[in-house]
Ligand code: HEC
Ligand code: HEC
Ligand code: HEC
């Protein structure tokens with residue numbers, strides 16, 4: 001069973017096909033993938049639904065649109081809530097614990113294909129098989145299969161481009177601005193910077209992805225942070241807020257040109273240039289302006 005969300009509309013007939021019980025909670029995955037879980041808990045993906053700013057904005061949008069945005073907003077913030085028909089209602093009265101985990105382990109690893117860039121264009125196929133970028137990673141708990149999508153920017157692009165459902169106005173264009181950058185030309189993808197310690201380039205993170213698995217030269221880091229240090233500081237008890245600050249500091253170089261002295265009472269002109277030297281897209285990107 002699977003549900004396809006396309007960029008323009010979710011097929012409402014698909015909703016009956018899936019239930020939130022088809023998805024496994026993060027704590028189950030953590031039995032073996034404990035390190036990845038603790039990294040994930042330091043990422044905004046873990047708070048995509050419970051985020052208090054989101055909770056406030058989604059209700060405002062619902063009021064303004066007579067509920068027309070309810071399913072749309074929820075696609076990326078609680079994808080399980082949408083594919084299992086627990087949202088709408090938008091007030092969260094039907095939401096299960098697993099759907100409230102937001103962009104969580106099992107949802108991400110049971111996306112079988114992309115249905116297009118932006119607006120939550122994913123095909124959700126929960127079940128035994130967990131897809132990833134390895135072709136030799138057997139597990140006693142689940143099937144493991146290689147799926148090339150997981151190594152591509154298009155994977156992130158399913159959710160990291162948002163257009164208005166009413167007039168297609170781009171609201172968030174991180175994927176598009178990456179695709180028009182020199183990084184895209186050189187084949188540097190989102191995962192290289194956001195799932196590796198390199199921050200502005202790929203750097204391997206050797207380790208084990210599960211307690212019983214072999215040591216590998218690189219395990220993708222699941223502390224997928226951006227610039228939202230404020231909310232991470234508030235919601236996560238880890239060092240994730242600091243990680244966001246470090247990322248912002250590495251994104252740009254700042255040059256300040258000041259005169260040697262200033263005369264009291266006269267204007268002083270100061271030249272400041274900011275060069276985006278480390279972000280693989282515009283700086284700032286995403287919905288920073290909402291904040
Ligand atoms: C936003 C979606 C997303 C979330 C949430 C997420 N993952 Fe991943 N995960 C990925 C992607 C994409 C990769 C592959 C990255 C690469 O190879 O560059 C990956 C890699 C992995 C790998 C290593 C195998 C591989 O494909 O390289 C394991 C194991 C894994 N994830 C387990 C988990 C667990 C357990 C959780 C929850 C604690 C989780 N993931 C949460 C997207 C996600
Ligand atoms: C009983 C232990 C166990 C549990 C529970 C478990 N896994 Fe795994 N998983 C493993 C092992 C072992 C591997 C192999 C890792 C390796 O070889 O590097 C693995 C591999 C993976 C891979 C890599 C797939 C690939 O081919 O790239 C993903 C993704 C993954 N697990 C996700 C999950 C998710 C999501 C959950 C929760 C729904 C979960 N796992 C629960 C033990 C487990
Ligand atoms: C199912 C949809 C979905 C997918 C797939 C997804 N994301 Fe996200 N991502 C979100 C949502 C929703 C948020 C915002 C949560 C919030 O702030 O409440 C987010 C937040 C983030 C942030 C933090 C933003 C900030 O302001 O600090 C980063 C960085 C990020 N994602 C990167 C990625 C990368 C890289 C990938 C691909 C490996 C990816 N995401 C895949 C939905 C998704």
Ligand code: HEC
Nearest residue numbers: 156160175178189190193200226227228251279280286288
């Ligand atoms: C060359 C490295 C690099 C690549 C490639 C890259 N990013 Fe980023 N990204 C950064 C850095 C550094 C920041 C912090 C500065 C900022 O907020 O723009 C960042 C910030 C972000 C944010 C946070 C924006 C906010 O509002 O705070 C999101 C979301 C994000 N990236 C998603 C993506 C996605 C999705 C892709 C691929 C389509 C991608 N990034 C590709 C380096 C990269």
Ligand code: HEC
Nearest residue numbers: 053054057058061072073076119120159160231285286287
């Ligand atoms: C296509 C996926 C998608 C859809 C649909 C979507 N969002 Fe988001 N939302 C995101 C991503 C990704 C981020 C993080 C982007 C970044 O920081 O660059 C985000 C961030 C946010 C934030 C900022 C949270 C914070 O802590 O700063 C709010 C608020 C928000 N969204 C509300 C909404 C509302 C309201 C709707 C419906 C009108 C909506 N979103 C629809 C993907 C989506």
